[in-house]
Amino acid sequence: xxxxxxxxxxxxxxxxxxxxxxxxxxxxxxxxxxxxxxxxxxxxxxxxxxxxxxxxxxxxxxxxxxxxxxxxxxxxxxxxxxxxxxxxxxxxxxxxxxxxxxxxxxxxxxxxxxxxxxxxxxxxxxxxxxxxxxxxxxxxxxxxxxxxxxxxxxxxxxxxxxxxxxxxxxxxxxxxxxxxxxxxxxxxxxxxxxxxxxxxxxxxxxxxxxxxxxxxxxxxxxxxxxxxxxxxxxxxxxxxxxxxxxxxxxxxxxxxxxxxxxxxxxxxxxxxxxxxxxxxxxxxxxxxxxxxxxxxxxxxxxxxxxxxxxxxxxxxx
Amino acid sequence: xxxxxxxxxxxxxxxxxxxxxxxxxxxxxxxxxxxxxxxxxxxxxxxxxxxxxxxxxxxxxxxxxxxxxxxxxxxxxxxxxxxxxxxxxxxxxxxxxxxxxxxxxxxxxxxxxxxxxxxxx
Ligand code: FES
Numbered sequence: 001x002x003x004x005x006x007x008x009x010x011x012x013x014x015x016x017x018x019x020x021x022x023x024x025x026x027x028x029x030x031x032x033x034x035x036x037x038x039x040x041x042x043x044x045x046x047x048x049x050x051x052x053x054x055x056x057x058x059x060x061x062x063x064x065x066x067x068x069x070x071x072x073x074x075x076x077x078x079x080x081x082x083x084x085x086x087x088x089x090x091x092x093x094x095x096x097x098x099x100x101x102x103x104x105x106x107x108x109x110x111x112x113x114x115x116x117x118x119x120x121x122x123x124x125x126x127x128x129x130x131x132x133x134x135x136x137x138x139x140x141x142x143x144x145x146x147x148x149x150x151x152x153x154x155x156x157x158x159x160x161x162x163x164x165x166x167x168x169x170x171x172x173x174x175x176x177x178x179x180x181x182x183x184x185x186x187x188x189x190x191x192x193x194x195x196x197x198x199x200x201x202x203x204x205x206x207x208x209x210x211x212x213x214x215x216x217x218x219x220x221x222x223x224x225x226x227x228x229x230x231x232x233x234x235x236x237x238x239x240x241x242x243x244x245x246x247x248x249x250x251x252x253x254x255x256x257x258x259x260x261x262x263x264x265x266x267x268x269x270x271x272x273x274x275x276x277x278x279x280x281x282x283x284x285x286x287x288x289x290x291x292x293x294x295x296x297x298x299x300x301x302x303x304x305x306x307x308x309x310x311x312x313x314x315x316x317x
Numbered sequence: 318x319x320x321x322x323x324x325x326x327x328x329x330x331x332x333x334x335x336x337x338x339x340x341x342x343x344x345x346x347x348x349x350x351x352x353x354x355x356x357x358x359x360x361x362x363x364x365x366x367x368x369x370x371x372x373x374x375x376x377x378x379x380x381x382x383x384x385x386x387x388x389x390x391x392x393x394x395x396x397x398x399x400x401x402x403x404x405x406x407x408x409x410x411x412x413x414x415x416x417x418x419x420x421x422x423x424x425x426x427x428x429x430x431x432x433x434x435x436x437x438x
Contacts, residue, residue, distance in 0.1 A: 014373075014374055014375070014392035014393070014394065015391070015392050059392070059394070059395040060394040060395045060396040060397075061373065061374070061375030061376075061394045061396075062375070062394075062396075244371065244372035244373065246371075263371040263372060263373050263375070264373060265373050266373045266374065266375045266392075266394070267370070267371030267372070267373030267374055267375020267376050267394065267411075268371075268373070268375055269371065307427050308368075308369065308370050308378070308427065311370070311378065311427035312370035312371055312376045312378055312427075313376060314371070314375045314376060314394070315396060
């Protein structure tokens with residue numbers, strides 16, 4: 001089957017204690033380990049692998065890498081060959097080089113973002129277990145996020161210079177990694193410039209998304225909540241904890257997701273994303289938005305994009 | 318109380334001392350307590366002048382230069398303020414807490430990409 005789902009994101013943080021307060025107490029993640037380099041590993045209560053967020057102490061904010069999990073170990077060989085055939089470099093890492101994971105592939109997306117693929121990660125189990133489980137555990141903290149859902153990466157887009165890393169990433173993810181396009185935003189005078197690509201490898205509206213920008217960057221990483229009530233409660237938790245919110249509860253046109261955008265204490269943007277929107281089966285027709293409707297595409301209620309949403313981001317490499 | 322920490326109802330102690338923050342370009346000024354970032358105090362008062370972004374020292378849009386007075390800074394992304402720059406008064410307003418009255422100039426800004434005309438970033 002190949003790539004199955006997002007596995008984890010490795011974020012750089014400026015103050016580990018503040019970051020921990022945020023990911024643990026506000027998002028509700030569970031710390032599972034810390035290594036001798038000071039990296040802290042966390043998982044959501046509904047996730048079973050050891051971590052979906054790896055926080056690395058650093059003096060600049062942003063993302064080091066994003067990792068996706070493949071279904072079978074042999075998928076790694078197939079994909080490695082496909083990446084090489086596509087003319088791009090790929091490295092194979094021994095088990096353990098990617099923390100708590102089996103052997104892994106490391107390569108750069110056409111946009112320059114660093115990506116890993118692995119088939120195995122240390123198993124911890126969800127907080128409710130697998131035998132006659134309760135619907136949720138009693139010790140949920142903060143927003144009680146269920147799982148790391150997706151990332152939105154900023155990719156260089158400069159049509160005058162013939163650069164469109166959104167399209168290059170989309171093609172690579174489709175032809176090499178087996179992702180499918182669910183939604184796109186077309187921009188420019190004749191709507192011929194693809195400025196947004198949402199891609200899935202499951203039946204979720206997106207497992208990764210790419211947006212055009214002046215450079216490579218991390219726009220946000222997103223955590224799943226069950227419904228609108230959870231979104232509102234999460235916003236209360238953020239208010240109580242004085243978390244900087246970028247966009248208070250609102251609905252997306254694209255994906256129909258219910259969202260809050262906010263920042264971790266190092267300025268990396270997070271999202272809580274509720275609802276599965278629709279089932280993106282492989283035969284679902286691609287949805288197209290045009291940039292004259294971009295306000296509604298992104299923020300369906302207000303139909304308006306505020307400046308900071310597009311101009312504020314951290315580094316993606 | 319710093320951002321990211323739970324709200325408390327306790328009256329603040331020393332950190333509550335108010336300092337006057339003046340934006341050199343516009344002459345606009347506002348009061349900021351010693352335990353509030355220059356950016357947070359400005360937005361909380363509904364003032365404008367310093368661009369407001371991530372409030373975490375990560376995005377760089379709130380970059381300022383302190384011309385008079387002094388500030389205490391928490392961790393800032395070195396991509397946006399280098400050690401040398403910090404030594405000459407540069408700071409991120411969301412990570413800077415006043416130690417005295419301050420006069421500053423705004424250096425940062427919302428980044429507008431070449432691609433803005435393509436409707437997005
Ligand atoms: S608002 Fe982002 S660095 Fe200050």
